[in-house]
Amino acid sequence: MIPVLVFDIETIPDVAGLRRLQDAPDTMSDAEVAEQAFAARREKTGGDFLPLHLHKVAAISCVFRDRDGFRVRSLGTLEDGEAALIQSFYRVIEKYSPQLVSWNGGGFDLPVLHYRGLINSVVAPRYWDMGEDDRDFKWNNYISRYHHRHLDLMDLLAMYQARANAPLDDLAKLCGFPGKLGMDGSKVWEAYQQGQLAEIRNYCETDVVNTYLVYCRFQLMRGGFSPAEYEQEVELVKTALAGESAAHWREYLAAFAA
Numbered sequence: 001m002i003p004v005l006v007f008d009i010e011t012i013p014d015v016a017g018l019r020r021l022q023d024a025p026d027t028m029s030d031a032e033v034a035e036q037a038f039a040a041r042r043e044k045t046g047g048d049f050l051p052l053h054l055h056k057v058a059a060i061s062c063v064f065r066d067r068d069g070f071r072v073r074s075l076g077t078l079e080d081g082e083a084a085l086i087q088s089f090y091r092v093i094e095k096y097s098p099q100l101v102s103w104n105g106g107g108f109d110l111p112v113l114h115y116r117g118l119i120n121s122v123v124a125p126r127y128w129d130m131g132e133d134d135r136d137f138k139w140n141n142y143i144s145r146y147h148h149r150h151l152d153l154m155d156l157l158a159m160y161q162a163r164a165n166a167p168l169d170d171l172a173k174l175c176g177f178p179g180k181l182g183m184d185g186s187k188v189w190e191a192y193q194q195g196q197l198a199e200i201r202n203y204c205e206t207d208v209v210n211t212y213l214v215y216c217r218f219q220l221m222r223g224g225f226s227p228a229e230y231e232q233e234v235e236l237v238k239t240a241l242a243g244e245s246a247a248h249w250r251e252y253l254a255a256f257a258a
Helices: 015-022 030-045 082-096 105-119 153-157 168-174 185-193 197-222 227-242 247-257
Strands: 004-013 055-066 069-074 099-102 150-152
Touching (some): 004 015, 004 030, 004 082, 004 197, 015 030, 030 185, 055 082, 055 197, 069 197, 069 227, 099 197, 105 150, 105 153, 150 153
Antiparallel strands (some): 004 055, 055 069
């Protein structure tokens, strides 16, 4: 069984980088520096979504499924900086060479990790291997768009057509899964400023479980799971989450049953 690593990231504005690029005075608060960048972005594009290289990684959450079972965790600790979080992610890839699964990972998560890894001097040779070190990676690697060592479910289901993309929250709920609970990506910066990093990590964990469950439904559709295997996998997820003590998993399971 090839290990499966489902991942999701949450980001905040790179205030230190914005200060450097905007030559912002020291008298400006972090919130003011970020708002100045949002305002400039709204004027240019009509929205306040910053360029990907200016997204600082605040949390990385993962589902890891292998022969030993199902596990969901956020990488690192509340005290770890961005470099340590990103290096932890690539360290898992270095050790296990897993099947990566994401929702819009090709359009957002991985490019952000690329840029921020570069900025933070992160080392990730296994991830970037395209056949130079392992011949198998020439034909199936994490980088090439149509290779499936990284499976971006959103991109694949939309047939690589951006106009056909569907939101994860909608699709998860339509499949009978809980979907997002209590937060979405637009609220992360506000929550971070209020010192709610633990809550951000919890939200990211529930989102990555949603992604894994949609992946399981996809495996059923493509024949990777039989109907019985699919039902067993969903029950495995529920059982594993029931064994967790954190309150957000009780809320998640309650929404599953609703």
